[in-house]
Amino acid sequence: MLDISTLKFDEKGLIPAIVVDSVTKQVLTLAYMNEESLKISLEKGLTCFYSRSRQELWLKGETSGNYQHIVSITADCDKDALVVVVEPDGPACHLGTKSCFENRLWESEELKEFSLQSLMSLIEGRKTDKKEGSYTTYLFEKGLDKILKKVGEECTEVIIAGKAEDKAETIYEIADLTYHVMVLMIEAGISLEDIHNELKSRHVIDHKVKQEKMTK
Numbered sequence: 434m435l436d437i438s439t440l441k442f443d444e445k446g447l448i449p450a451i452v453v454d455s456v457t458k459q460v461l462t463l464a465y466m467n468e469e470s471l472k473i474s475l476e477k478g479l480t481c482f483y484s485r486s487r488q489e490l491w492l493k494g495e496t497s498g499n500y501q502h503i504v505s506i507t508a509d510c511d512k513d514a515l516v517v518v519v520e521p522d523g524p525a526c527h528l529g530t531k532s533c534f535e536n537r538l539w540e541s542e543e544l545k546e547f548s549l550q551s552l553m554s555l556i557e558g559r560k561t562d563k564k565e566g567s568y569t570t571y572l573f574e575k576g577l578d579k580i581l582k583k584v585g586e587e588c589t590e591v592i593i594a595g596k597a598e599d600k601a602e603t604i605y606e607i608a609d610l611t612y613h614v615m616v617l618m619i620e621a622g623i624s625l626e627d628i629h630n631e632l633k634s635r636h637v638i639d640h641k642v643k644q645e646k647m648t649k
Contacts, residue, residue, distance in 0.1 A: 499523030
């Protein structure tokens with residue numbers, strides 16, 4: 434592990450900290466830490482910054498309740514900048530948005546970023562802002578029974594492709610199943626974070642079970 438004393442704080446004793454959501458990988462904010470706030474962050478496991486405007490320490494969430502639980506802190510190659518991966522309790526921005534970076538300046542159509550979260554947002558948009566001719570909108574209009582039927586059909590297709598040991602077809606069918614499951618998630622009000630947290634809790638349980646077996 435890196436020692437704090439090896440970090441390069443600027444002439445004002447500050448170091449930039451890029452805060453990233455551990456689940457979505459979205460950049461939440463860019464803030465600054467000094468040595469004291471960094472030590473507090475490490476001790477509490479919560480992000481603590483130094484406010485340049487107020488000239489004081491600032492424990493994120495202390496007044497709003499939107500704490501950021503630290504997963505990891507990594508320094509760059511020059512040791513003069515940090516990436517702080519967190520599990521946020523709420524919005525990162527003082528304006529109430531999840532991220533401070535909401536004002537897109539430009540985006541390439543060819544290299545447009547893809548993520549499961551962006552797909553979830555697109556699917557959700559097809560429900561809240563119906564688009565004529567959209568298959569996703571069609572599923573939402575038909576309702577839960579239709580969505581569940583499609584999930585069942587795609588499960589069968591995955592089994593058939595998997596049994597045939599056809600890797601390309603299995604990938605194709607798993608992608609179809611994933612999409613229809615995500616439609617179900619939106620319909621049921623389930624987020625990717627909900628699934629992440631459930632899997633995370635199972636990982637901890639599995640780890641404990643393994644430890645118990647090793648001690649017997």
